Amino acid sequence: MRYIVIGAGAVGGAIGGRLAQSGNQVVLVARGAHARALRADGLRLDTPDESLRLPVPVAETPDEVELTPDDVLLLAVKVQDSVAALDAWAHRPVAGGGTAGERLPLLCVQNGVAGDDLALRRFRRVYSVCLWLPAQYLTPGRVVAPCAPLTGMLHLGDHPARADGTLDAATLRPIAEDLARSRFLAPLVPDVARWKYAKLLGNLANALEALCGPMADDPRVAEVYGRVRAEGEAVLRAAGIPWTSPEDEEALRADRMTMRPVADAETGGNSSWQSLRRGTGSIEADYLNGEIVLLGRRHGVATPWNETLQRLANRAAAEGHAPGSLPVESLTRSVRDN
Known part of the structure; x- marks a missing residue:
């Protein structure tokens, strides 16, 4: 799998950086001075125990990313910026046919509860994430993640939740395993809305x-x-x-x-x-x-x-x-x- 992190600020940068550090393929989507700093010097991810420089590929627009069926989209923009980001990515073609909105899983890694439905209007395969991840982005190219030993806790579940209480484990379990190897607690829960x-x-x-x-x-x-x-x-x-x-x-x-x-x-x-x-x-x-x-x-x-x-x-x-x-x-x- 490859993770496309749409919004590589505090949350997206921390998740994308940790995923990259543990050997996953990652693309960070950022803009302006932040994108320029990431391209020039890599992502600086500072934690209580280490200061990392991670050379992660960066894109500023969807046109710069050739999507494949193995890609996972992580929507990490603030909720007020969701519609613009979703509209920009939903209609992007995926290799082999179809669009991102039709084929690719999209995880809403955001505060609040409204972003999931905004995504569901544009994407068929939407997954909800309850986000417990203190992080800070104030300086271009740098993200601070002050929790240890784990960087954060991300509950993962289907959106909408399935009536029978099951989960799309085939999609979510490999993602949860990648997150667990990347210093996140990532439980799969059928009732993610409660969290x-x-x-x-x-x-x-x-x-x-x-x-x-x-x-x-x-x-x-x-x-x-x-x-x-x-x-x-x-x-x-x-x-x-x-x-x-x-x-x-x-x-x-x-x-x-x-x-x-x-x-x-x-x-x-x-x-x-x-x-x-x-x-x-x-x-x-x-x-x-x-x-x-x-x-x-x-x-x-x-x-x-x-x-x-x-x-x-x-x-x-x-x-x-x-x-x-x-x-x-x-x-x-x-x-x-x-």
Whole structure:
């Protein structure tokens, strides 16, 4: 198999780099300065235990990749960038006939739950991934992955889930084995959505910490997250959507994934924090807090905290605000004023 990593930023770079390190064929898809740095010097993947230089093939557009039936596509762009990426790749021809959308497996390696259905509109063979992978991309050519001994945990399953509880093991098992050899915990689960909704509840803090700073530094931010998460849990209960417990998540990670310092790495935050830090102009709040807002409106549950975070995070990204620049008191006032 060859892995085509569509979006070689923090998550895609960490997964693609580890797969390449363990001997798999990998193509990293990146743009601009990041692509130029990757081509010139290889991927620099920094972890708590090592600093790697990985000479991985790089493409900037689908036209640069000749697809074969043995390719696996990993969609690792932010969810707000999914449609453009999916449209660019779905109609690419595959050697022997057909298109990528018709023939190739596509794994959605993304936060949130919306990306899977966006992919299913364009690809026949879609697989869902619950992503537990702290990683940072702030400098072209460099990805920091601060967990050890394993770099991350990736639950893999069919999308949509099969009614009989089975899995497409013929497709997923070889991928899981490659990931396991590449320092990932990669369980195959028929109920991957339960894990993804649990992760979504945790990701409701992304916009909050990007706007107001880390919860660990300010108990008021942690208190706000409690309210944000309570809304999320109320919405999921109203929608009849189950999720795994924090205890189940922690038991599986156990001591396999421990955050440790990485030399010369900037102290940073989650993926939304990184979007503000890099000034990308967009942020994933519509598909994290916005997912709760959407479900709340469908099921008659008020979500003022998540609505406010979604709105303020989008404004901060569009206007180029620095991460951590919103006082938590301003956020609280905005909720009360709505």
